[in-house]
Amino acid sequence: MKQVKETEKLLLFEEETGTTKKIYRQSKEDADAKKILIYSYVKNNIEYEFEGTTIKKIVVENSHEIPSFLGAFGYGFQEKSFNNYFKFNFTSAEIDKIVLSETKPSSKSGKSLILNYDDVESLLTSINQEQRACNDTKKILIKNLIVQAFPKINFDFQETNNNKDLILRNLNDKLIEKLTASEIQQIGDFYVKAARKFKAGHIIKKMTAGLLKNAQILTLHEIILKYEKLLKDNPAESEWQKFFDEYITLFDSRYVHKINYKNIATGLTKFPDLVLVDIYGYIDFYELKKSGTELIQYDKSHKTWYWSKDVSMVIAQASDYLQKAKENALSYSKAIKTETETETEEGLEVNIINPRAIIVIGTTSQLDTEKKKHHFKNLRESLKDIEFVLYDELLERLKNLLDTIKIDK
Template identity: 75%
Template sequence: MKQVQETKKLLIFEETKGKITKVYRQNKEDEKNEKTFIYSKNSKQIECEFEGEQIKKIIIDSPKDFPHFVSAFGYGFAENSLNNFFKYNFKNKEVETLVLSENNKSEKKGTSLIINYSDLEDLLSKINQEQRACNDTKKILIKNLVVEIFPNVNFDFTETNNNKDLILRNLNDKLIEKLTANEIEQIGNFYVKATRKFKASHIVKKMTAGLLKNAQILTLQEIIQKYEKLLKDNPSESEWQRFFDEYITLFDSRYVRKIDYKNIATGITKYPDLVLVDIYGYVDFYELKKSGTQLIQYDNSHKTWFWSKDVSMVISQVSDYLQKAKENALSYAKSIKDETETETEQGLNVNIINPRAIIVIGHTNQLDTDKKKNQFKNLRESLKDVEFVLYDELLERLKNLLDTIKIDK
């Protein structure tokens, strides 16, 4: 055995027997002068020891020189993140050996993972780029804090993450789960600005349509999640009113505008929960009751089902809205136009001709027999200009709408 190399901390020795040369290291500070085996080599390969939980060897196939990405002193990969990954992440993966090859393609072969030099070089380039970007971002964040706290210090604010490859690599489905609504809106605004780079109108239309579809999907998913929670909790009517007031124009494309009816001089003191204008300018009145409201009751004397007291009251209530709206159609329309007029926009022209009232109430779980279902169907169809929508029916509509958008996408 002869010494062939010396570093600041190590002595390197070689021992040759026939065509095989074994290489060892010795720590200079080791009083016992113990030598640790690093690798063996011949004309065809270098076989390195590796201290992985399952992977025990790194084989360098047909080497011209010892590759720079593997430590020649027996410490595995020169890049620490590679070392840690291959040491600790291959339990029960049927992989025992890494083969690094300049000529063979990357693939799994038996219990070996063959990794081509070019794939490894590309990976290391991305890791280094990520690390450089991270270090640059840290510097920028520190500088921006100084700018924010000490404006008199002569630094300029700098935007972070301007590395294109880094940004594109991080645009994946896992990122979506971590984004807030405001952050998604920020990305959407950037997307719209990015489309201006292209002068071809068909490209802009395609990109904008894609953004719209994705925005619809994200919005509907959020609405459905909140709706399901409300349906489970059976909250007060005011809670449902807040939900519909915020979201109905997002999930029902018929409607383009909500009217703040209470600010309009109509001469009445009782107001619908929601007043909505559809795409044709027609007005609908919404009345919201609790999802647990009883729908129908049984009449023992006539052996039939009739509206519950709560439903009868709300039918009477919305009928009154409709009657007053028809009697005062012209003045109502003028009041709405005057109220919605702004400095830059004309007021809203609406049509109060045979307006509809939509009652959102109850749940189909009350209709647990065929007779109840049929009676409820007959009762709801007997009403003129009044439509019943059960809360779970509306949830089903939302889910179907989401599925349709996903399919079209």
């Protein structure tokens, strides 16, 4: 074995045995002078040692030179993230070798992964572009902070992400699932501006329709996830009120306005949780109770089911809203119009002719027998102008609406 090269920290040795030549490295700081095999020349190939979980060797086919993307002193691929992927992400014995080839396409052969040179170099170029773009973005973000925090310093604000290839590479279906509705709108605004550059009106119309659908899908998807979590947690009524106050006009297209009823002189000492105006100007009162509220109770003496105490109380409450609304319809309408009037727009014209009260409460899991379902149905249908919506029924409506929008796409 003879020494063939020396660096600041390493000594390289060569050992020839018949037709095989092996290259070793030795750390100058290694007190035991241990030599580690880097690679071997075997026939027309180079067998390069690799310290992966299951991948132990990289074979460079038909070459007497180590490709530039492999470390000349061992340790695997030069690009760290690329190297670590093959080092740690293959954990079964199904793959134990990488073959680098200039002529063969990238494929799997037995226990070997064949990687074409061009594919590897193209991927490494993309990774380097990502890293450079990331570093550039970091510098721009730091500079923009200086611009905003210290305007007297003569720096210019600069937009980030000007790398076209980076942007196009990330425009895929997986990205859509991660975007919010407002982010989709931002992308849509950019697209419309870009399309105008080429005066492509037909493209703009098509894109606008597609963006609207995607925004609806993403918005509904977000709403459903939040709704499912609330349904699982069975939170206080105030949490449900926040949810409905924020989202109901998004998932129920009947409603176009929410009214802050507390600011309107109605003569009520207790107010509905939500007051909504539909597209025809009619008013609905919403009362929201906990999703775990007991719906019905059993009367042993009469062998029938009746409303639970909590449900009876909310029915009485809803009935009171409806009665007072009907009795004071004209004054309420006028008060609502005055309250909703702004400097530039007239107030809302509302109809308080046959207002409805919608009680959102409980779940169908309580109706676990046919008798319970039957009696609940009868009780539900016996109420005038009061509608019951169970929480999981509404969740099912949301999911059906999402499916419908997806199909329409």
